Amino acid sequence: MSEMDDMDEGSGIIKKFMFLNRKAPHGTVYALEGLEVVLITAAFDQDVSMVFTDDGVYQLIKGVDTKGIEVKDFSKTYRALDGYDIEKLYVDQKSMDARGLTEEDLIVDVTVLSVDEMANLMAEQDIVISF
Amino acid sequence: MLHIVNKSATERGSLESCLAMATKGSAVLLIEDAVYAVTKGGTAAAKIQAAAADLKIYALGPDLAARGMSGRVLDGVNVVDYGGFVDLVAEHNSCQSWL
Numbered sequence: 001m002s003e004m005d006d007m008d009e010g011s012g013i014i015k016k017f018m019f020l021n022r023k024a025p026h027g028t029v030y031a032l033e034g035l036e037v038v039l040i041t042a043a044f045d046q047d048v049s050m051v052f053t054d055d056g057v058y059q060l061i062k063g064v065d066t067k068g069i070e071v072k073d074f075s076k077t078y079r080a081l082d083g084y085d086i087e088k089l090y091v092d093q094k095s096m097d098a099r100g101l102t103e104e105d106l107i108v109d110v111t112v113l114s115v116d117e118m119a120n121l122m123a124e125q126d127i128v129i130s131f
Numbered sequence: 132m133l134h135i136v137n138k139s140a141t142e143r144g145s146l147e148s149c150l151a152m153a154t155k156g157s158a159v160l161l162i163e164d165a166v167y168a169v170t171k172g173g174t175a176a177a178k179i180q181a182a183a184a185d186l187k188i189y190a191l192g193p194d195l196a197a198r199g200m201s202g203r204v205l206d207g208v209n210v211v212d213y214g215g216f217v218d219l220v221a222e223h224n225s226c227q228s229w230l
Contacts, residue, residue, distance in 0.1 A: 024139055026197055027164030055139050058167065061199035068193025068212075075199070098141065100172015100203075 015126040016047045021056035023131065025075070026066070031059045032074050034131030039077075042084035049121065050081070052110070053092040056131075057099060060091070060106040078108045092118055132157050133223035137230070139164040140175040145229040150182045152227075160189040160211070160219055169195075170203040183207045191216060 019038050023030040041048055052060060059075070066073040081089070089110045096102065096112065103112060113121065122128060134153050140146040146161075146168055153159055159182070161168055168175035169190045179188060192210045195201045204210060211219065220226055 024142075024164045024167065024198070026194075027137070027139065055142050055164070055167075058198060063199040063202070064197060065199075065201075066197040069197045071197065073197075098174050099167070100170065100176070 012045070014045065014047055016049070016124065017041060018049045018051055018122060018125040018128045020122075020128055020130045021050065021052045021059060022054040024055040024058040026069065026071060030131045031056070032072070034129075035074060035077055037129065037131075038081070038086060039084060042081075042086055045085075048086050049088040049090060049125070050086060051090045051092075051118065051121070053095045053118065055095075057091050057095045057101060057106075060108060060110065061101070062105060062107045075107055081108070090118070090121065133219055133226045134159045135226060135228045136161050136165040136168075137163040137228070140168040140178075141173070146175065147178070149227075149229045150178060150186075153182075153186050155185040156187075158187045158189060158219060158223060160191065160216065162191040162194050162216075164198075166190045166194045166198060166200060169205050169208045170200050171205055172203070176205055179205060180207065189215070189219060 019034055021034050025031040038050060060078060064073050064075045089108055090113050091110045093112050093114055134149045134157060136146050136149050138145045146165060169179055189209045189211050192212050
């Protein structure tokens with residue numbers, strides 16, 4: 001029997017994964033690559049949290065039009081995360097405030113956390129992957 | 132001189148270095164992730180508004196649009212398209228890119 005069969009029988013271990021997104025979209029490839037990795041992870045039925053801090057909060061802004069710079073608009077993909085059972089999306093209050101942003105500016109529903117709450121969330125993870 | 136900045140002011144210090152070095156009458160063009168600096172409510176907004184007294188501040192429109200920021204641009208900032216970018220380079224004797 002292969003390892004894959006063992007996983008299918010539900011014997012796989014579920015770990016707590018945090019994907020920490022700290023970069024603005026488009027200027028670097030981090031945001032898009034991070035999103036791709038999250039979608040792959042979703043296929044393995046893990047406990048996934050997606051966190052947006054610092055310039056990472058810019059990834060979730062509404063009203064994006066990328067035609068002028070001729071790159072893919074991946075902002076709508078954040079809306080599809082729900083369909084992959086990735087429902088734990090968190091943003092950092094301090095990062096939002098520093099950029100003049102509110103929840104109404106974002107393309108998806110998120111939980112806004114204080115720095116202390118964010119620190120606790122990070123501390124309870126098994127694995128943190130940073131983009 | 133035309134100064135060009137392409138990094139986010141909340142991640143790197145290149146905008147601050149640029150504004151410290153840019154002399155009166157110079158032009159500063161913000162592109163790519165640097166365009167967030169000219170949006171309302173951010174920490175860089177006050178710096179940009181203070182700098183606009185002595186400098187001409189430009190931001191690249193397609194980069195603002197791609198980041199959902201077209202509707203949030205500070206007063207006094209000139210939004211240009213790619214043709215405007217070319218004109219700025221042509222109009223100035225020299226360019227400094229703050230990489």
